[in-house]
Amino acid sequence: MALSPVLVIGGIRWSGDIERDAERRHETMKLVAQEAATRADYMLESTPAVLNIISSTLAADPCANPLKPLVESLPEFANLGIVDANGAVLCTTQDGAQGSTSAGTRDWFQELRSGKTDFVQSTAYYGPVSQQWIIASARRRNNPDGSFAGAYVLGVPVNSLVRQLERTGLPADTEIALLDATGQVFASNHWSMLDEDAMKKVRAGVSGFTELRSIREQDRELVAVPLARSGLYALLSSPKPPPIALENVSAFGNFALPLLAWLLALVTAWLAMDRLVLRWLDYLSRIAGLYASGKLSVQPLRARRQAPGEINALADTMEEMAVRIRDRTQGLESALAARDAAMKEIHHRVKNNLQIINSLLSLQGRKVKDPAALAVLDDARARINALSLIHRSLYEHNNIRSVDVKSFFSELALHLDQALGAEDQRIRIDSDVDEDTIDADVAVPLALFTAEAVTNAVKHAFPANRGVHGGRVTVGYKVGETETLLTIEDDGIGGEEAQAAAASGIGGTLMSAFAKQVHGKLEEGKSTAGGRYVRIRMHRINGITGAHPHAQPASAE
Numbered sequence: 174m175a176l177s178p179v180l181v182i183g184g185i186r187w188s189g190d191i192e193r194d195a196e197r198r199h200e201t202m203k204l205v206a207q208e209a210a211t212r213a214d215y216m217l218e219s220t221p222a223v224l225n226i227i228s229s230t231l232a233a234d235p236c237a238n239p240l241k242p243l244v245e246s247l248p249e250f251a252n253l254g255i256v257d258a259n260g261a262v263l264c265t266t267q268d269g270a271q272g273s274t275s276a277g278t279r280d281w282f283q284e285l286r287s288g289k290t291d292f293v294q295s296t297a298y299y300g301p302v303s304q305q306w307i308i309a310s311a312r313r314r315n316n317p318d319g320s321f322a323g324a325y326v327l328g329v330p331v332n333s334l335v336r337q338l339e340r341t342g343l344p345a346d347t348e349i350a351l352l353d354a355t356g357q358v359f360a361s362n363h364w365s366m367l368d369e370d371a372m373k374k375v376r377a378g379v380s381g382f383t384e385l386r387s388i389r390e391q392d393r394e395l396v397a398v399p400l401a402r403s404g405l406y407a408l409l410s411s412p413k414p415p416p417i418a419l420e421n422v423s424a425f426g427n428f429a430l431p432l433l434a435w436l437l438a439l440v441t442a443w444l445a446m447d448r449l450v451l452r453w454l455d456y457l458s459r460i461a462g463l464y465a466s467g468k469l470s471v472q473p474l475r476a477r478r479q480a481p482g483e484i485n486a487l488a489d490t491m492e493e494m495a496v497r498i499r500d501r502t503q504g505l506e507s508a509l510a511a512r513d514a515a516m517k518e519i520h521h522r523v524k525n526n527l528q529i530i531n532s533l534l535s536l537q538g539r540k541v542k543d544p545a546a547l548a549v550l551d552d553a554r555a556r557i558n559a560l561s562l563i564h565r566s567l568y569e570h571n572n573i574r575s576v577d578v579k580s581f582f583s584e585l586a587l588h589l590d591q592a593l594g595a596e597d598q599r600i601r602i603d604s605d606v607d608e609d610t611i612d613a614d615v616a617v618p619l620a621l622f623t624a625e626a627v628t629n630a631v632k633h634a635f636p637a638n639r640g641v642h643g644g645r646v647t648v649g650y651k652v653g654e655t656e657t658l659l660t661i662e663d664d665g666i667g668g669e670e671a672q673a674a675a676a677s678g679i680g681g682t683l684m685s686a687f688a689k690q691v692h693g694k695l696e697e698g699k700s701t702a703g704g705r706y707v708r709i710r711m712h713r714i715n716g717i718t719g720a721h722p723h724a725q726p727a728s729a730e
Contacts, residue, residue, distance in 0.1 A: 252328045254325075280295070307328045344411055600645070645702075694710045
């Protein structure tokens with residue numbers, strides 16, 4: 174960051190150097206075009222004087238002396254010819270042009286014949302014999318009586334007017350051509366005609382720069398400078414420099430040094446950051462991940478031996494944090510284990526006390542002769558057995574806060590079978606239970622509900638005085654997505670009589686109370702086997718049976 178201002182200043186300077194190089198190139202092109210225009214003006218303006226000398230030299234007999242030696246002394250001119258009053262070539266330095274009458278049709282010849290002027294200069298035209306673009310300069314020839322005798326014609330090749338100047342400092346593909354007012358381009362390898370937009374700038378006298386695409390699909394810069402009196406323009410064009418041109422590379426030298434220093438500083442800072450900071454932060458991040466997974470005994474030994482002081486201090490802090498978390502976790506686990514052991518001991522003692530009470534009731538029942546009183550004692554024993562089974566299930570499992578439903582109800586059905594003497598009455602108590610885990614606070618009312626419902630079914634669904642001998646009671650526990658059903662059904666006598674008999678005691682009141690404790694709905698009716706069923710329909714929310722349907726989840730502040 175400290176070198177950024179230097180880099181910005183270097184970039185601005187580089188951009189300024191590129192602009193100055195472009196300005197110098199444009200200025201050079203304009204000077205070269207002006208020099209070419211000056212040279213062409215000089216040549217065209219010197220032709221009248223040359224023709225005057227030739228006419229005075231050849232006045233008596235124009236074709237008596239050879240013309241070639243005369244023209245050879247003037248290398249800028251293409252040829253010299255003498256034409257008669259009809260435009261026929263009398264003599265010429267151009268091979269193959271002898272006897273040609275093409276001059277008679279030229280505008281410049283007609284202008285001389287009319288006598289309006291003694292000297293005329295044509296526009297550029299393509300010579301059919303010389304096979305090149307020519308500007309003809311002609312002087313009138315008169316007979317002794319002053320009548321029109323023809324003309325001296327001096328051809329000026331366009332190529333000689335726009336011959337490339339040496340040591341211009343421009344690219345090798347720079348070209349000088351002539352341009353007339355119609356947009357016709359002469360002696361050019363890149364254009365034959367300029368479009369109207371470019372010609373509008375030329376006619377308006379704008380000698381600035383224009384970028385055009387040539388017939389060779391090359392982008393070129395061009396500038397036009399008008400000649401003095403001929404209506405022509407010197408047209409100079411040069412290839413448009415690419416984005417990375419030689420002059421730009423040269424200007425880049427002013428920017429390269431700060432750029433190199435900035436890059437060197439950047440690389441050095443990156444290497445230092447990677448070796449001294451990032452690598453160790455990644456290492457400590459992996460150590461933190463191990464701590465998060467519970468492996469608190471890991472020590473950042475590499476950071477202690479090789480890392481810089483600040484990273485070493487951070488590693489020590491992380492290790493100290495891990496030691497404190499480990500010690501606190503061990504303390505919490507020890508406290509939780511002690512609490513679980515105490516709770517198991519409590520459940521065990523409660524179960525033993527309930528067994529003692531059950532035994533006392535059993536002893537008392539042996540002395541009772543009244544059948545009604547004996548039935549009341551048996552009901553109490555069944556309820557106490559259900560509670561005892563719950564406490565036994567809680568202290569025999571590792572998780573003292575929940576109960577495994579399948580094993581719990583299967584064992585409860587077995588205990589009820591033994592307590593009620595169902596086997597002696599040829600009544601079978603079966604269980605059909607799905608896998609589930611419920612809270613101990615839910616298991617207690619469900620166990621008591623089951624004990625009451627099974628006891629009622631054994632007592633009232635199979636009366637011997639009605640000729641019913643044996644049957645089946647089923648404890649069913651079915652888990653759905655949104656609700657759980659605890660159903661006790663039998664295949665006994667069913668009907669209103671069995672229902673009235675079951676409701677005559679306190680069992681019906683207790684079952685209704687147990688259903689409310691688990692936020693369930695008590696349902697009764699005739700079973701598919703012809704007997705009777707009683708059922709609790711409980712809510713199941715987020716996989717938890719017996720959850721309150723309107724309870725709101727706790728939110729962290």
